[in-house]
Amino acid sequence: MSRRIEIYDTTLRDGTQAEEFNLSLEDKIRVALKLDELGIDYIEGGWPGSNPKDARFFKEIRDYQLKHARIAAFGSTHHPRKEAHLDENLKALLEAKTPVVTIFGKSWTIHVKEALKTTLERNLEIIESSVKFLRPHVEKLFYDAEHFFDGFKEDPDYAVETLRRAWGAGADCLVLCDTNGGTLPHELVEIIREVKKRLGQEISFGIHAHNDSDCAVANSLFAILEGATQVQGTMNGVGERCGNANLCSIIPNLVLKMGVECEAGKNLPRLTEVSRFIFELANLPHPRNLPYVGRSAFAHKGGVHVSAILRHPRTYEHIEPELVGNTRRVLVSDLSGRSNIVYKARQFGLELSQEDPVVGKIVEEVKKREAEGYEFEAAEASLELLMYRLLGEPKQYFELLGYRVLDMKPTKEGPLLVEATVMVRVPPGVGEVEHTAAVGNGPVNALDHAIRKALERFYPQLKEMKLEDYKVRVLPGTPGTGARVRVLITSRDGDGQWGTVGVSHDILEASCQALIESYTYKLFRDRQRKEA
Known part of the structure; x- marks a missing residue:
């Protein structure tokens, strides 16, 4: 025709x-x-x-x-x-x-x-x-x-x-x-x-x-x-x-x-x-499952599928994603096999073979964490950090010794004032302890401000990044307010955006995990660029 x-x-x-x-x-x-x-x-x-x-x-x-x-x-x-x-x-x-x-x-x-x-x-x-x-x-x-x-x-x-x-x-x-x-x-x-x-x-x-x-x-x-x-x-x-x-x-x-x-x-x-x-x-989220142009249009999760597309993409794709300006994505979850891990590692700059013992360790750790409620599909920065840690990288840039968040409402009419106090040690174990406080619009925002305030003296490049999105999901299991929660944070700097994840029974602890992962990924990526 x-x-x-x-x-x-x-x-x-x-x-x-x-x-x-x-x-x-x-x-x-x-x-x-x-x-x-x-x-x-x-x-x-x-x-x-x-x-x-x-x-x-x-x-x-x-x-x-x-x-x-x-x-x-x-x-x-x-x-x-x-x-x-x-x-x-x-x-x-x-x-x-x-x-x-x-x-x-x-x-x-x-x-x-x-x-x-x-x-x-x-x-x-x-x-x-x-x-x-x-x-x-x-x-x-x-x-x-x-x-x-x-x-x-x-x-x-x-x-x-x-x-x-x-x-x-x-x-x-x-x-x-x-x-x-x-x-x-x-x-x-x-x-x-x-x-x-x-x-x-x-x-x-x-x-x-x-x-x-x-x-x-x-x-x-x-x-x-x-x-x-x-x-x-x-x-x-x-x-x-x-x-x-x-x-x-x-x-x-x-x-x-x-x-x-x-x-x-x-x-x-x-x-x-x-x-x-x-x-x-229009300030709307782009639907993931749109044919041809959605983020999930060429996303592969099952281990059998990924193993096949590694041999030939046509096995599970009706067109090449590049024809419409999209990209192939391989997701890592509890359904993942070694093929998924090898593919993702390659995207992160790691050349691993399916026979490499560390691949088995990564698969085991991912499945264990997913059973605890972690989810890496929207938090690939956390997945990349996990892979590098199991390979002996990246180093820990700081240590969070403790934090406290205090909600205060001075008057009935006045706005809620949230203050976060943190103690961090830079570098971990033997370094200098920084003790700071900051206020914010809510506990997570206050925590973010306080941790940054403590770290920016040592790592001024953290001023370049900002938190772009914050999502909380109550996980199935324990009913009511005792349930675990998963926090997904999207961060951005001048070079791109990344997602990190935290899971805990305590929403602040889950948020803190995701925040720390986000700062760590920024510092790790900047160091990689300098060494490249």
């Missing part, structure tokens, strides 16, 4: 209707520029007639010279009680001054009667006059047939007639929308084939699928197999309710598996970067 498909991204409009997914005006500009770099053909910037932010976006984006993408403004057909040339919504679309305009109209009789509160014939007139009014003023005009598949199931003759009116009035592409996301692939194929019979093979049509039945990507691919020339969706599948068709899955499926060409396919190694960039701007 060798043909070209246009990719239409609606992250900035349809995507922002998702819960908790919000972008400022500046964010929207940055996302648009990133999508342009990826090679997206059309970027739907918003609905200029609905809110001031979208109107400002269209004004500001004109100051940027896009390399490939064309900006589209989105809106509805005109109001039933107005004519096209007097409708504020259509005027706002033209005032956006975009080369592309996309308008949606009603395909489903229930929406015409109940939402628009008009007659079926009047709706056809509205579609036709809206398209005719816009046609002379834009380079490209797309017509989104809202709720098309549901409308076709209820009244196929009417649903097809709405398309006929839009096409006859000058629409460049008829986009069939599964707005409620309930259509299954076999239904979609049957309906598209019937539409093509009725309207003729010369029509240009696209697909806009929602994911309420978890079929948005499949429906989009089947529509393309049936002749769609445009596919609409969002990055990472964000969108209202269960989301939209995920372009991060659609694009690599088209390019790598279906032989379909698109401009974004030329930049496929940037796909993971763009996917994560957008979630970072």
Whole structure:
């Protein structure tokens, strides 16, 4: 199947209707520029007639010279009680001054009667006059047939007639929308084939699928197999309710598996970067299990799997992760065998063979610690330190002799004041004892401040690092407040981030373990760089 498909991204409009997914005006500009770099053909910037932010976006984006993408403004057909040339919504679309305009109209009789509160014939007139009014003023005009598949199931003759009116009035592409996301692939194929019979093979049509039945990507691919020339969706599948068709899955499926060409396919190694960039701007965690671009997409945990991919990655990977800008990851857990350890050791700069006795020791220690509640998948810095310790490295840089945390509330109205006092010896055993105190926002923050204060005189490079994330998980076992807890800490400096772990019945002790591991890893890594 060798043909070209246009990719239409609606992250900035349809995507922002998702819960908790919000972008400022500046964010929207940055996302648009990133999508342009990826090679997206059309970027739907918003609905200029609905809110001031979208109107400002269209004004500001004109100051940027896009390399490939064309900006589209989105809106509805005109109001039933107005004519096209007097409708504020259509005027706002033209005032956006975009080369592309996309308008949606009603395909489903229930929406015409109940939402628009008009007659079926009047709706056809509205579609036709809206398209005719816009046609002379834009380079490209797309017509989104809202709720098309549901409308076709209820009244196929009417649903097809709405398309006929839009096409006859000058629409460049008829986009069939599964707005409620309930259509299954076999239904979609049957309906598209019937539409093509009725309207003729010369029509240009696209697909806009929602994911309420978890079929948005499949429906989009089947529509393309049936002749769609445009596919609409969002990055990472964000969108209202269960989301939209995920372009991060659609694009690599088209390019790598279906032989379909698109401009974004030329930049496929940037796909993971763009996917994560957008979630970072929205201040949301990037879902690990996203196909192609998620951190877990090429993660291997079982020992049998890892042993096989060491021989040949294709045994447990459907594509090479580098094709979409992702990386292979081998996880270490109580399911690990020697293959996992050897692979991870190689990533840490250690050349070990599966026959090396130390590998057996590492496997045994990992399984023992995981039984106690440790988890190394998100704490690879702790795993690296464990491996080096069993090999006689790294050295201990300091010794925590003791700590105390005191919560104080001076008055009923006053803020809680938390003070931590620590004693450390640098270097361990024979060195100087430093006794310091510090306050913080909560006990862990106070402990972090106090330990750093004690250590920075000896190791000033610790000022470069900061704690980025802190998570506590109550572990199964002892019920109630006597349960063990696992603390995961993510730290960062100018060169990258790392994760460490601590486990204890005492949340402060678990936090202290993870903190100490984090400082130790920073010092150990800096020393390695100097010696390299």
